Amino acid sequence: MKKQVSITKAVKYVINSTDEKHTLLGIGPMSENFLRASLEISKEKDFPLMYIASRNQVDAYKFGGGYVFHADQKKFRDKIEAICEEIGYDNAYYLCRDHGGPWQRDKERNDHLPEAEAMEIAKESYKEDILNGFDLLHIDPTKDPDEMCKVVDIDVVFNRTIELIEYCEQVRKEYGIEKEIAYEVGTEETSGGLTSLDTYEGFIKRIKEYTEEHNLPMPIFIVGQTGTLTRLTKNVGHFNYENSKTLSEVAKKYGVGLKEHNGDYLSEAKLLAHLPLGITAMNVAPAFGTIETRALLELLDVEDKFAELGQIKDPSNLREALTHDSIYSMKWKKWLTDEVDMSNLEALDDATKLQITELCGHYTFSNDDVAKEIDKLYENLAAIKIDGKRFVIEKLKEEMEKHVRCFNMEGLTTKIMNTEA
Structure with missing residues (x-):
């Protein structure tokens, strides 16, 4: 039976842990083989999984479904549950939306949909996520079909982010869903946007002030640019130790975790550095x-x-x-x-x-x-x-085991469960 540990509790534990350091791993659900491999090693090593599904990978059939075994949100959820039952899975996993938002499907961007239509589709996609038990929603309204618009204005990003969080909370209440939905905000763009430290902190502060004033949940993750950049089958970025440490400290000041994207193909030395740098979680997808x-x-x-x-x-x-x-x-x-x-x-x-x-x-x-x-x-x-x-x-398990070891994740679910709520 799946262990009942909320993703919010897991993230808060990692942020506030002092005796030991841990980093969580978000993994792209690239195939049925990978679902099985990850669930097996999660059961064996006792750590929680975060499945980070992009809209191209898993989405409602009305928007084209996903390329991962042609799944919509229900089929994705059911496939995981079937494997869990087959292997006697008894740990914790979380269904997470990665890069939800307007123009986040390739077709929507290529079709240059107008903003109102793109936002409406994004909301409908989030609604399907919520109704199918997703635990974490990444609110990422930083795409724009206008090729001349390389960076979306930060005020526009903020306003769209708030609009989408408010919509998701409205859906949750409308359908009587008592389970808390966690949120992730920000993006990993390598220029403009949230790459400036001042803009990064200012964005978190604005989100915190607005959510407190309007009784909305504060996001548990904010994405920060640590210098990683995936191209071909290697990481061609320049992992920035100093920037990563500063970003994690800023995020922690507001009670949220730093989430790193594009963590594919990093060396074990760089993976090990995530613990002392305080990086709460890292996403890996195409590498698997x-x-x-x-x-x-x-x-x-x-x-x-x-x-x-x-x-x-x-x-x-x-x-x-x-x-x-x-x-x-x-x-x-x-x-x-x-x-x-x-x-x-x-x-x-x-x-x-x-x-x-x-x-x-x-x-x-x-x-x-x-x-x-x-x-x-x-x-x-x-x-x-x-x-x-x-x-x-x-x-696949061999590759995952490397991250489990470097991120000190073995036994993590039990440690989280043994802490006070």
């Missing part, structure tokens, strides 16, 4: 997708060898399907650097194709052609006594 894609490619190498030996008669076509769908997904646009030339997709060399596949493979796992070939790969390997799915799951 890359781990799973690379694991599948390793299994394909095994399949190839045994096909050569004649022990696999009909090898899968997964490598070709994965590569093709990754390239033509166009998802690489968000993660590429200028050094990669994608001007002619038909003429890419093998090295670039592999790079794009490792980068974007996870976006395609639920595509019919890719899913069919993944199943065929597993079947072929099972015939020669190799459990391919378990190999992938264990690879």
Whole structure:
């Protein structure tokens, strides 16, 4: 049975802990394999999970659903609950909306929806989150379809943030939902916005004053820019120790936790630094997708060898399907650097194709052609006594275990439960 520990209590424990330091981990739900891997290691190591689903990953079907096993909020919740029941999960996990808000789906931004329509869609999406038991909502109204508008004015961000929090609280009360909903505000943009320390503190102060005056919940997280920046399959940012320490101290002064985004591909040395710097939580998403894609490619190498030996008669076509769908997904646009030339997709060399596949493979796992070939790969390997799915799951658990160790999360749920409410 899932342990009843509120996300607010978990965050407050981490913020105020003095004897030991801990950092929480938010993880992108990249696939069903990753859900299983994360739930297994959470049960084994006794720490709470935060599933941070973007609107592109999980959303209402009226807005197109999500690329993660074609899930809306209900299917996402039900899938997790089914795995929990299957493995006898007895820890704590939280359903979290990552980057909710207007224009946060690629299509809405590409269609240049007017603000009123984009805000209405954002509200409807949040409503589905709330009705399906989400614990944390990231209120991020910092996107704008106008390519000339690189940074949304901070007053506009504040006003949209308040409007969305008020709406979510109205929905919660209207539907008689007694469970507290926690909020996260801010964004990880690397220029303008909340990157100035003065603006960062001023924003928190304005939020605190408004929520207290209008009897609204104070957000438990504020996102701060620590210098991380994910491009391709590495972190090309410059992690700023001094800035991170200052941001965490400012956030703590107002009783909120510093949330770091873009924590993918950081070295263990930088992960360990999160504890003394007081970073309350960090998000990781595409890195786990890359781990799973690379694991599948390793299994394909095994399949190839045994096909050569004649022990696999009909090898899968997964490598070709994965590569093709990754390239033509166009998802690489968000993660590429200028050094990669994608001007002619038909003429890419093998090295670039592999790079794009490792980068974007996870976006395609639920595509019919890719899913069919993944199943065929597993079947072929099972015939020669190799459990391919378990190999992938264990690879994902190995990557998660690194974060559990560096963030001192083992045993954390029990520690939180043993504190006074």
